[in-house]
Amino acid sequence: MGPLPRDRAVEMLEALAPTLPHSLRESVVERAGGNPFYLEELARLLVARGPEKSGVPVPGSIQSLVAARLDALPSASKRLLQDAAVVGAELWPGALGVLGVENAADLLEAQEVRELIERSDAAVLPGQIGYRFRQALVRDVAYNSVPKNVRAQQHAAVGAWLEGVCREAGKEREFDDLIAHHFERAALLARDVGGADEEAEAKARVYLERAGDQSHDMDAAQTAAGFYERALAFAGDDADRTTLRIRLAEALVGSWQHEAAMDSLDQALTDARRLGDRAAEGKALRLRGDSLRMRGDAEGARRPLEDALEIAKEIGDDREEAEGLRSHGLLDMFLGHWSASQLWFRQALARYRDLQDPRGEGWSLQNLGWAAMLMGRMRAWVLLLRGEVMEAGVLAEELERHLTIEHPEYLLNAGFALELMRILRAYVEVARGNLTSAETIARGTLGTDGSRFANMAWVQAIGRYPLFVAALLRCDTAAARAHVEDGTRWAESFGDPFYLGQFRFARSLLAFEEGNIDEAEWSVQEILGAGELGRIWDGSAGVRWLQASILRARGRLEEARRMLEEKLGRQNVGLVSTARSRALLAEIQLDLGDAVAAAETAAAAVEESGEELIARVLALRILAAALVTAGKAADAEATIRDELSLLDEADWDVERIRALGVLAKTLDAQRRHDEAAEALDRARTLLAEQPAGTDPSALESSLLG
CATH class of the missing domain: 1.25.40.10 (Tetratricopeptide repeat domain)
Structure with a gap:
């Protein structure tokens, strides 16, 4: 949205602050520069101050202006807004209650708060009415006005509250990412002030991985990669870090970020071999082969896939063996070896069935379907x-x-x-x-x-x-x-x-x-x-x-x-x-x-x-x-009538309108002006009947001349 014209800004100011002295109105309009949000906040601040403080200078930036407005609120309302900002863009009275806000539901309905926070149905929790900030900037200013050490404690409290409410309602999976956010913020803010919240770090690591797994299951690999990368900041030890690096690499491969995936796999392979973790080594090799196949390097992919499958068989890792068999099938399918790929997929299917793994079984069956279907x-x-x-x-x-x-x-x-x-x-x-x-x-x-x-x-x-x-x-x-x-x-x-x-x-x-x-x-x-x-x-x-x-x-x-x-x-x-x-x-x-x-x-x-x-x-x-x-012209008429006959079997009215325009021109060229006018009338009738979204300007030119 562009800046408001001056006359509109004056009208808006008069509606917002009809009692504002005329001597201040010109300076307010000038200061706002056509920014409707700045104008609204400035007007509300001056009204809240009252006429006795009209000569006090106003803040210069919009952030300072919002901060001044928050400072002008009753202390209970300001505290509520600060706590609400920590809860997030979407918030609930119960979350405010665990932060010590008394009568949160009543305060949220107070006039001065309702100007900044409104009801919302975006994130539904059982027994909770949802609210949200009307302006992201207001939330940002309120959030940054809370000391970091206080924010750290509050994020941990909100995370624990969400964890309990969601677990009781069976919605933990639905809110994994939000729970992860609060524990992550608690842990990072604690670090910023020179402390450490080990419980928040442990929970952040768990919920970030769970959010990544949920995204991965939906094939939203790029989103999953973001969660796994954030989880790495809270890895417990080298073995845990290696596990998360491999999960990250898997998501990066799935989102075609192959260079980043290779960096993660190189480090994971080095750590896995140093730790003697053959299972992690085998999975990293398989993912390397998958990445090379997806990049078109079929020959380069074969060796790591063979090594990965050999390791899986050597250590008796049936699940990774099943994955390796399927990766071999995908490589052969990529190369157009349809029969060979089906042999690999059938072996993978048998392993997944032994493991009672329905997801792996489903993917193997799908791959068999692909192999049978791709040629067709x-x-x-x-x-x-x-x-x-x-x-x-x-x-x-x-x-x-x-x-x-x-x-x-x-x-x-x-x-x-x-x-x-x-x-x-x-x-x-x-x-x-x-x-x-x-x-x-x-x-x-x-x-x-x-x-x-x-x-x-x-x-x-x-x-x-x-x-x-x-x-x-x-x-x-x-x-x-x-x-x-x-x-x-x-x-x-x-x-x-x-x-x-x-x-x-x-x-x-x-x-x-x-x-x-x-x-x-x-x-x-x-x-x-x-x-x-x-x-x-x-x-x-x-x-x-x-x-x-x-x-x-x-x-x-x-x-x-x-x-x-x-x-x-x-x-x-x-x-x-x-x-x-x-x-x-x-x-x-x-x-x-x-x-x-x-x-x-x-x-x-x-x-x-x-x-x-x-x-x-x-x-x-x-x-x-x-x-x-x-x-x-006669040949042209026959041609365009052929087109119209074809269109009778379709529902593409836009092209029918254009064809009628050309038909009118061919008839005019033969001096059959009445018939040409009739064709144009039919076209204009069709144009008038088009759905609301159709752009008539794109069609009218074909009916002119």
């Missing part, structure tokens, strides 16, 4: 990108049936493979132009249909991408942005660079569609400059399509044409087919005034699109525009 899934993607949409859809449904009916045991504990197949089906529906069906399938992966796997970070991330595409095709940029932000947040939690890149590309595409050309160009360059991620996306048809579109928007048509001509036919990565890239080339040729070449290119794009409706209708519309420009 890859074939489905190839079919989709070739425009053989119907066959891709049939194959996706067959694979889903294979997982759910023929081999339901593959989905015992981990259904990510099934969710991926559903997401593939959503992409197929987008390619067919069935946007509503695509959205229904994609939302199903996010748990709205009761999916058991909706809490998996990968599912939450990639399930939002077809929703983003559908929203963008509908010109609903607000919904598209929401899907990008949600998908990015989930992708960041597990750190996979490919999916992070996918949502960065989505952000670039969204910026372009919104007309923010500079932002789109900068964002694309950021993707291409991101190391391994850049090398992956440099081969993407989507990226080169967007780069050419940016050049076209800047009027650099020859550069755009050359880029597309040079890269057409190269290996495609992503969701923009070669047919769509060729359709864009036809548009650029038309911009350059070469209608004949544009018509030839667009016709080739139509042929190349196969059953991919999205690419086919775009190519048909561009072909019709080129034919009109070339003076072949």
